[in-house]
Amino acid sequence: MSTREDVKDNERDPLDPPASVPSEIPAGLDRRKFIMRSAVIGAATVMNGCTRSETERTAPPPAAASESARVQGLAPAPAVPLSPDLNVVKKEKGPVLTTVDEFYKVGPGPSSSHTIGPMRITYDFYQQATKLPADKLAKATKLQVNLFGSLSATGKGHGTERAALAGLVGKEPATVDPKFLDGLRDNPNQVFPVKLGNKTIDVSLKDVIYDATKGDFKHPNTMTVKLLAGNEVLLEQEYYSVGGGFIEWKGYTPPKKNQPKYPFATMKELRTHADNNKTTIAKIMLANEMSIAGRSEEEVNAFVDKIINAMVATVKSGLAMPEDDVLPGPIKLHSKAATVYKRAMNDKYESDRGIGALSAFALAASEENGRGHLVITAPTGGSAGVMPALVYGLLEVRKVERQKIRDGMLAAAAVGYLCKHHATLSAAEGGCQAEIGVASSMAAALTATAYDAPSLVVENAAESALEHHLGMTCDPVAGYVQVPCIERCAFGAVKAWTAYGIASNEIASRHRVNFDETVTALAQTAKDMNSKYKETSEAGLAQSVVLC
Ligand code: SF4
Numbered sequence: 001m002s003t004r005e006d007v008k009d010n011e012r013d014p015l016d017p018p019a020s021v022p023s024e025i026p027a028g029l030d031r032r033k034f035i036m037r038s039a040v041i042g043a044a045t046v047m048n049g050c051t052r053s054e055t056e057r058t059a060p061p062p063a064a065a066s067e068s069a070r071v072q073g074l075a076p077a078p079a080v081p082l083s084p085d086l087n088v089v090k091k092e093k094g095p096v097l098t099t100v101d102e103f104y105k106v107g108p109g110p111s112s113s114h115t116i117g118p119m120r121i122t123y124d125f126y127q128q129a130t131k132l133p134a135d136k137l138a139k140a141t142k143l144q145v146n147l148f149g150s151l152s153a154t155g156k157g158h159g160t161e162r163a164a165l166a167g168l169v170g171k172e173p174a175t176v177d178p179k180f181l182d183g184l185r186d187n188p189n190q191v192f193p194v195k196l197g198n199k200t201i202d203v204s205l206k207d208v209i210y211d212a213t214k215g216d217f218k219h220p221n222t223m224t225v226k227l228l229a230g231n232e233v234l235l236e237q238e239y240y241s242v243g244g245g246f247i248e249w250k251g252y253t254p255p256k257k258n259q260p261k262y263p264f265a266t267m268k269e270l271r272t273h274a275d276n277n278k279t280t281i282a283k284i285m286l287a288n289e290m291s292i293a294g295r296s297e298e299e300v301n302a303f304v305d306k307i308i309n310a311m312v313a314t315v316k317s318g319l320a321m322p323e324d325d326v327l328p329g330p331i332k333l334h335s336k337a338a339t340v341y342k343r344a345m346n347d348k349y350e351s352d353r354g355i356g357a358l359s360a361f362a363l364a365a366s367e368e369n370g371r372g373h374l375v376i377t378a379p380t381g382g383s384a385g386v387m388p389a390l391v392y393g394l395l396e397v398r399k400v401e402r403q404k405i406r407d408g409m410l411a412a413a414a415v416g417y418l419c420k421h422h423a424t425l426s427a428a429e430g431g432c433q434a435e436i437g438v439a440s441s442m443a444a445a446l447t448a449t450a451y452d453a454p455s456l457v458v459e460n461a462a463e464s465a466l467e468h469h470l471g472m473t474c475d476p477v478a479g480y481v482q483v484p485c486i487e488r489c490a491f492g493a494v495k496a497w498t499a500y501g502i503a504s505n506e507i508a509s510r511h512r513v514n515f516d517e518t519v520t521a522l523a524q525t526a527k528d529m530n531s532k533y534k535e536t537s538e539a540g541l542a543q544s545v546v547l548c
Contacts, residue, residue, distance in 0.1 A: 147161070
């Protein structure tokens with residue numbers, strides 16, 4: 001697709017100030033309170049021969065909401081309020097300060113908060129423990145992880161204990177061999193020696209304890225990690241997996257950051273910097289990455305390359321899985337990426353082959369997430385098929401040069417940062433529009449940037465992709481990130497391509513809705529969305545689909 005020159009038309013002021021963007025998010029939510037119950041119901045349904053009674057089908061969900069609130073369609077009061085001490089709760093004001101290494105994270109699926117976060121936590125503790133004085137380590141006898149709140153209630157369905165153990169034995173989330181996690185699932189009684197200085201401590205899944213699901217936690221995803229000498233605690237830390245793979249701990253203070261070279265808090269401000277400096281959104285983002293984190297261009301590129309390579313790898317490994325593969329969990333969902341790709345290649349029309357292949361790339365990466373293999377948060381685990389599909393298609397199929405993909409990754413990050421800054425990236429707060437919708441918007445910005453589109457076209461493409469996911473609910477069947485999530489990634493990728501197609505062929509200055517307005521709508525829709533559709537598996541497909 002070519003980019004049209006006619007974007008220079010100035011039929012509206014492209015830098016019109018947006019409506020004010022609220023930054024308030026719900027005070028707190030029990031993120032996946034009912035997911036495990038649904039998983040258990042689903043599993044029991046399978047075991048018992050599959051039918052659900054009419055009463056069960058039509059019964060109201062056992063939500064914590066008051067009846068009056070439910071009648072009015074209001075979200076229930078949060079069961080586990082988030083502590084105002086948490087950095088993630090403090091309202092973001094001022095310019096965007098997020099950096100790419102905080103945003104794009106590689107780790108095991110299927111959930112950024114229930115697998116990547118816990119694994120980063122135990123790996124962090126492992127690293128701290130290795131630095132203890134030798135005389136302390138000489139006394140150590142045991143490592144122990146306790147999972148609380150939602151991590152305890154729903155962790156088993158996500159393989160949280162396997163991810164936590166992997167970090168504890170010194171496996172880094174970004175580089176862990178998926179076979180290690182598969183091996184833990186298939187052979188859960190394995191014991192691993194962990195070397196801490198001169199001391200070796202044996203650990204196994206028995207050292208990861210599913211503890212209290214309810215309590216006075218600072219965050220629903222709370223866990224503690226301890227190094228013990230008998231009953232004596234040598235080292236202990238309370239951690240929180242606060243979403244998107246981000247972690248905090250008791251006493252956490254955010255890392256000190258420098259001011260961005262080009263401060264922005266809206267797409268309008270970002271694009272103004274690009275246009276005033278006769279450069280691109282990607283170049284503004286690069287300058288900010290360098291100034292905020294104090295990194296060189298080479299260092300930023302090296303990190304972005306690592307993420308691009310990981311995205312390509314996840315599509316390749318997903319496509320290489322056998323066609324008769326069945327994903328873990330009670331749904332017994334058959335893998336379809338390899339089949340869709342193979343058959344799409346035989347389609348008569350080139351356009352059908354293109355859409356089929358792009359869908360297959362997204363399915364491949366998303367199925368890898370369903371398997372608990374390595375994925376990249378862009379912005380989350382559930383949406384981990386969308387960006388890799390476009391990256392793979394542009395780099396490996398269209399042979400777009402790598403520097404343009406790097407630029408696209410930075411422009412996509414800007415889209416994700418702004419959605420995080422003013423709305424949410426969490427399905428528990430905003431439904432699937434906050435995951436697949438944001439991922440699709442990021443992928444549209446990536447594509448437009450990779451094809452050298454002007455900044456207004458990049459914005460318009462990102463806006464369209466986000467606009468046409470507004471209101472999309474989160475209702476994963478049986479609490480597993482598979483249905484509708486895997487196919488939804490394919491639709492998110494195709495919509496991103498469509499958004500770029502429209503944005504690059506329309507008269508850009510006539511595009512009626514700007515990105516900041518749509519982010520405002522995302523935030524408002526997230527606030528108003530009934531909690532039954534926010535990753536609770538209480539409604540939608542999670543209720544209508546019968547497992548058998
Ligand atoms: S339905 Fe969407 S938001 Fe919910 S778990 Fe699946 S991908 Fe994530």
